[in-house]
Amino acid sequence: MKKILLIALLGFVSLYALNVADVERRCNNGNANACVNLGDLYLNGEAVTQNFSKAAEFYKKAARLYEKACDGGYANGCYSLGFLYMTGYGVTQNFSKAEKFYKKACGGGSADGCAGILLLYMAGKGVTQNYSKGIELVETAVELHKKACGGGSADGCAGILLLYMAGKGETQN
Numbered sequence: 042m043k044k045i046l047l048i049a050l051l052g053f054v055s056l057y058a059l060n061v062a063d064v065e066r067r068c069n070n071g072n073a074n075a076c077v078n079l080g081d082l083y084l085n086g087e088a089v090t091q092n093f094s095k096a097a098e099f100y101k102k103a104a105r106l107y108e109k110a111c112d113g114g115y116a117n118g119c120y121s122l123g124f125l126y127m128t129g130y131g132v133t134q135n136f137s138k139a140e141k142f143y144k145k146a147c148g149g150g151s152a153d154g155c156a157g158i159l160l161l162y163m164a165g166k167g168v169t170q171n172y173s174k175g176i177e178l179v180e181t182a183v184e185l186h187k188k189a190c191g192g193g194s195a196d197g198c199a200g201i202l203l204l205y206m207a208g209k210g211e212t213q214n
Contacts, residue, residue, distance in 0.1 A: 076102045080130060100130040102131075104125050104131040116150050116151040116154060120146035123139045137168075139157065
């Protein structure tokens with residue numbers, strides 16, 4: 042019985058290691074999300090030995106790829122780049138740049154981009170704190186989430202659910 046359990050455990054560990062190698066391959070082939078995932082793994086020491094310099098390396102690569110996607114008109118690339126600037130992962134933390142990329146994402150139809158700007162306005166990070174502007178952005182985010190949910194996006198539906206639960210942009214229900 043112990044032998045079977047050990048074999049199963051080793052199989053699981055090697056399968057997980059193969060997944061990390063696959064994620065790294067996808068990152069090296071230009072997949073920005075895979076680079077962020079690798080950065081997270083190295084930052085947290087999950088499935089790999091914790092290594093902050095490797096984490097930074099993958100976040101930097103992700104930032105370059107997201108910038109390229111954003112320049113190409115991909116709103117979610119702009120959102121992701123804004124998030125990296127807001128957190129300082131892979132780039133020097135810069136709330137003004139985060140706001141710029143979130144604004145571009147929101148204008149391109151990304152509800153997450155609108156939510157990102159909302160966070161900055163509510164906290165007064167990189168912008169003058171402005172609750173009225175924050176409420177306006179919540180309303181935009183609600184409309185975008187409704188549109189995404191109506192189009193079959195599970196994330197869009199989840200976004201609406203969270204906004205209803207919090208009573209943001211809609212009556213709490």
